[in-house]
Amino acid sequence: MPLEESYTTEQIAQILKVSKLTVYDLIKKGKLPAYRVGRQMRVDASDLEKYKNKEKGIPLPEQTSGAVTNANLGQSSVRSIIISGQDNSLDLLTKYIERESAQFRPLRSYVGSLESLISMYKGEADIVSTHLFDGDTGEYNIPYIRRILVSNSFIVVNLICRNAGFYVAKGNPKNIRDFHDLLRSDVKIINREKGSGARILLDEKLRGAGISREQIRGYGDVETSHLGVAGVVSKQYADVGVGIEKVAHFVGLDFVPLTKERYDLVLLKTEANHPLITAILNILQSSNLKEELQSIGYDVSCTGKIIYEQ
Structure with a gap:
């Protein structure tokens, strides 16, 4: 049987003329079924066509009694979360979330710090990483986060520190x-x-x-x-x-070397996010993750430390 054609999130974004973060948001909300192949998320062509037809108002074929659904698989309680940022330490964090928490299904979005924060403000990301230097204060991250996530409550916790230059x-x-x-x-x-x-x-x-x-x-x-x-x-x-x-x-x-930068994670403090925040803090403060991060050259002296809360 020939394999069905599938698309990466980048290709889906090009086809639908939207951003990659919008595609991840569709996946997160269950509107676009996806699966992981290595570091990539992929969407089958048939599932993309079903999504497009649904948005056009075209009725979908009736589901047969033998169809398999998320509920049949017991996955209805699993929450998809989008982790946005480009550093390899985030891939390691994703591995730990997959291994240690059955509550969450992590999806990776590889975009820069500023776009990640904006996506969080728009409700399109759950965990974002930032390493944004503010020349007026000489501080990393907090000035940008406070300006972009205005009117939101959030927590900032350190993932790693590293030299930039x-x-x-x-x-x-x-x-x-x-x-x-x-x-x-x-x-x-x-x-x-x-x-x-x-x-x-x-x-x-x-x-x-x-x-x-x-x-x-x-x-x-x-x-x-x-x-x-x-x-x-x-x-x-x-x-x-x-x-x-x-x-x-x-x-x-x-x-x-020019500066030691702080690479922090940001999560919104909402009632729905309390289990996620608890899970992330437990993972970041574990000796196993710190040892693995340190073994590949990261400074973990502040890993798991809460930097700021609002």
Whole structure:
């Protein structure tokens, strides 16, 4: 029997002309059946067609008595949750949720910090990660969270800490040490996409130093991940990019540390979320998770610490 065609969430978003987070929200609400293949969520073509027909008002074929439903499987009490962010530590957290809590079915959305927070405000994400530097206060995350999640109660808990800085070629041949070096005519950068923590760190540091982005060669050239930025620098298409230390070592680049950033998780404090918050705090404060995070190079000195509540 030939295999049925299936689509990734990215392909579904393109077909429906919506954002990936909207697709995840449809999956979370049970409107679009999906299943996991490795790190990907996939949707069968027939299920997408059924969803489209339902939205058009076309009646669905009657379900036969032998059909299998979520209720038959005892899954009606399982809540799908969307975890939004790009760091590998979130994949590890997802594994622990799947293993230790039968209440929740985690779905991963790989988008940047700012878009993740906006998606939470719109009700499209349950756990979001942020590493957003505020140049006015020198603080991470809290100023952005308070502004975006206005009128909401929330809890902020640390997942990991990590070094952020410059990716440069081995030996740092152009001696790039700080943000003023980006003004040099012999230096070209590769940037991150708008809304990412690395892009905001760069923009806030430039603003604080009184440097105009128009003065920076390569500012408009964008990659959408730390690994993508490091790859461009390693191929010598650019001289420098902003990212995290772990990736520099993985790609074989030198790293110029600039700041220790706090990578936090945000959850809304609602009655429905009380079991989720309890489960996440228990997982984050467990020695098993901390040891596994530490073994792959993360700073866990604040892991599981409640940073802020409102």
